Amino acid sequence: MKALLQRVTQAKVEVGGETVGAIDGGLLIFLGITPSDNEATASKLAQRVAGYRLFSDADDKMNLSLSDIQGGALVVSQFTLAADTNSGRRPSFSTAAPPQQAEPLYQAFVKALQRLDIEVATGEFGADMQVSLTNDGPVTFLLDTEKN
Template sequence: MRALIQRVTQASVEVDGALVGQTGPGLMILICAMEGDEDAKARQMAAKIAKLRIFQDDAGKMNLSLRDTGGSALVVSQFTLAADTRSGNRPGFSTAAPPGEGERLYHLFTEALRNEGIACETGRFGASMQVALVNDGPVTIWLDV
């Protein structure tokens, strides 16, 4: 699995002008299931993100996790994280999981994150979404598991 996480003060996602998910202070998580990913990868990614120490403590050091801060997450499926841009000018996405498997793993990841004690909302798999966020820091981290 592949994720792009951003520490945010707020984030939201709309579909057809309607709000479908939002978070206050916490994380915006763009997630992509890759071809060959299995359930264990989704659970491993959720555990890693829940414990990742990227929030500031009282001394101003990135020493706290999302669990520690009580923050929440907005999880949005983004198959374009699988983009292969090594040749030509048009990205290829053949390394992304097939849509049915990608959706299943997306939901499994979200449930695993909730099982880690993280409140989360989601976008809508496969929909054209408008995402808004305020990146805090800015802190943006790429993760592969």
């Protein structure tokens, strides 16, 4: 499972011209799911995201987490994060979980964040979404459960 974290001052997702999810300060999280992922992976990644220190403290050091600042999370499914881009000029999506496996794991990740007292907004799984954000910093990190 991969989570691309972007520290934002605001972010929103629209589907068909309607806003389906929005946050003020916090994290925009693009989530890519692979066939080897499961609910334990989702829970472990949610814990890591909630506690990952990427917000500035009073000394302007990245010492605060999403939980510390009580920020929001906007979680957007993005199967392209799970693409194999190691060769050629076209990505292969054989390394991405099929939708029937990925959607329940996406929901499990969202629920795991909520259990950690994170206010969560979401996109719409499988929809053509338009994402708008103001990246704060910019600060962007990729967390990959397969690399740990």
